[in-house]
Amino acid sequence: MSYTYQGAQVNYLFKYILFTFNTIFWVAGAGLLAITFWAWNEKGMLNIQSITELKGFDPVWVILVVGLFTFILGYAGCIGALRENICLLKFFSVIIGTIFTVELVAGILAFVFQDTVKEHVQKFVQDNISAYRDDIDLQNLIDAVQKYMQCCGAADPNDWNRNVYFNCSKENTSRERCGVPFSCCLPDPAQNVVNTQCGYDIRSPDKNTIKDSLVIYTKGCIQAFEDWLPKNIYFVAGAFLVIAALQMFSIYLARSLISDIEALKAGWRY
Incomplete structure (x- = not known):
């Protein structure tokens, strides 16, 4: 029993x-x-x-x-x-x-x-652009975002004037003066090795090559994200729902x- x-x-x-x-x-x-x-x-x-x-x-x-x-x-x-x-x-x-x-x-x-959120995010990105060379993890993060989003800077490539290595001031003796990081550059299919010097002098007043540039991305990362979001809204919404x-x-x-x-x-x- x-x-x-x-x-x-x-x-x-x-x-x-x-x-x-x-x-x-x-x-x-x-x-x-x-x-x-x-x-x-x-x-x-x-x-x-x-x-x-x-x-x-x-x-x-x-x-x-x-x-x-x-x-x-x-x-x-x-x-x-x-x-x-x-x-x-x-x-x-x-x-x-x-x-x-x-x-x-x-x-x-x-x-x-x-x-308001956009302004705070833009200021946050700009502040971290100034610290680009100070931390390797931050540098890798900014490079990854710029390459994936195909953008340069927060609002535009001139945001890199905030960085002591890339600004265009006469006091800046860096070889990267008036340039941008290589992650801002458009990829060249003919190159098997990444050209880390592709952004040198690209923002130089003498060249005036920023507008409609065929060398670097001219769209800021904030705008690039705003353009990316509607195209991927179902993926983002699905992730949040899960x-x-x-x-x-x-x-x-x-x-x-x-x-x-x-x-x-x-x-x-x-």
């Missing part, structure tokens, strides 16, 4: 889906944190003073923040599900809910105040487990 328990039980399917899902994120978060410290070590910046003295935006900070949040949330969701810990599960669901709310509010505000769906599903799993555990504990009292 066999007996089947008919009381409250934890949904083991939800439990192990949440556990597996967050184990992946926990490991990914640890990996991102390792990459952060490796990158700072490679740049000789494993002390607070050197990090705070860095000019411009260090892309490693993005990896650090994302890695830290991913690690903490992965830990809370993984251990909370495995050990059926209500506190960790509530922490997990509240933080995910807060992130979802912040994303939603930020998206609405960015849509409503488009001009992220939102994963967040809501995670909250649903956590809240379901919390309800099951609380019902199970309530049954123990009687």
Whole structure:
């Protein structure tokens, strides 16, 4: 004769889906944190003073923040599900809910105040153009954006006057004076090796070759992004919907487990 328990039980399917899902994120978060410290070590910046003295935006900070949040949330969701810990599960669901709310509010505000956001983004890019040579990761990021978006500068190539190596002042003795980085140059199919000097003297007043240039991109990256967005709106919207769906599903799993555990504990009292 066999007996089947008919009381409250934890949904083991939800439990192990949440556990597996967050184990992946926990490991990914640890990996991102390792990459952060490796990158700072490679740049000789494993002390607070050197990090705070860095000019411009260090892309490693993005990896650090994302890695830290991913690690903490992965830990809370993984251990909370495995050990059926209500506190960790509530922490997990509240933080995910807060992130979802912040994303939603930020998206609405960015849509409503488009001009203000554009001005701040343009100023942010221009400020980091001035620090182009100060950090290798920032330099690689700007080069990658300019090559992918086929643009140069924030508003136009003359934004590179903000950089001490590329400005056209008489005091600038750099060989890159009145030039732009190689990532601003139009690719030459005939060249197998990247010509890093292709932007030299391109903004020189004597040449006047910026307008309708066949050598470099003349469109600013802000305008290039505005042109790119409508063409890829379905991809962007789809990515946001997938992220939102994963967040809501995670909250649903956590809240379901919390309800099951609380019902199970309530049954123990009687």
